[in-house]
Amino acid sequence: MSSTRREPRSRPETLERRREILRAAMATFGAKGYNKGPLTEIAEQVNMTHAGILHHFGSKNQLLLEVLRYRDESDVAELAEQHIPDGVDLFRHLVRTAFLNADRAGIVQAYAVLSAESVTDDHPARSFFEERYRTLRTEVVEAFRVLCAERGVEAPETVERAAASILAVMDGLQVQWLLDPTAVDLGEASAFAIEAIVAQVLDPRATPVGDTAADEGPGADAPTGQGATT
Template sequence: MERTESGSVGKRPGRGTYAVGDERRLRILDAAVEHFAQWGFHASSLARIAKDVGITQGGLLHHFRSKEDLLVQVLERTEQHDKERFFANEYGTAAECYVGLLRLKQYNAERLGRTRMFNVLAAEAGDPGHPAHAYFVRRYRELTDVMSASLQHAVDSGELRADTDVVAVAQETAAVMDGLQLQWVLDPKGFDMVGRFRQYADRLLRAITTAGTGLPGDA
């Protein structure tokens, strides 16, 4: 029980109330993914997102302060999930790193709406005034840092050739991943994103490993 401003005693919100709020918040985030994927940020409407969830725009704004806040929350939610699933631990070898990236591609191939949203927003965010501009700048910097650190460890251990430019390889890999992803979104049934990335990773590792080995056979 809790005392109100008037001095009367009222009930505290029950756990069910919070559960309903959390469930509604997740539904808003899921709906926003579809809208941002279809129309981009600027053409998406909070009113339409709220309508799809079955609430008013005011109800949506109870959970998210603005469309900009909703966008950032969508991106941060998907990024946090990917970090926990694919980048929670450091990779011990370059081969392990590329197997992890391949699994990320396999996972993205199951999330057409989210992947389409990423492509649309990444293109829009080239404008420095876009609310997601700073997010994408940071994302690519962090992705490059994580990959180049793993590759440098592989150079130091002798797995990779000593002349490997780890930053250049990491940046190239990020570009290939996103380029393949763009082609797949345009033709999900006709373009094998996962297979193409597997072939790329195998060729790359054969070129830069001291033993000339590619991806593990079970990758």
């Protein structure tokens, strides 16, 4: 756990070898989760023993963290070739990502499984996902501010909720889509929901739900229904 030889990487091909391992780890963590994804399965994908993996990463725990960091770095590297989206471009970017994700079930599954698993006790990826969501929410909030400024309206205080909701709906749709890809169109549904939320921020309207929901608190009555936690 502690004495992990880190960053030797003297030989040039080692770096590519490590990347192979990281991609393999992403695959099995995605398919089985972190807890149930054994090192041996990762190892045999790259024709190695599990001890070889541990030689490179020190521990399974450390491997997971590097897997997550690796993906973010790859994405950021690709992004750097473009401009950094802000304002309405960020929302378009999110919609486009949702459409693209429909062809990347493996990666989608890895993030869906690992992010939910991370809320369990002492999970090694917990702080990673905490920070990830914090960062993403901040970016979306900023995009709302820019968008409102362009429209010449003051950004309402609902932007925080809206930002969380946009990320939430994308994640939640992924789970439903992974369970039954024929039942949910990941791209179209994400686009619809994002439009709905953006519209509500820019031009709030009362609805038959909201009419009474405004004063809704942890009411004294009320059971839970089949959708207890959804």
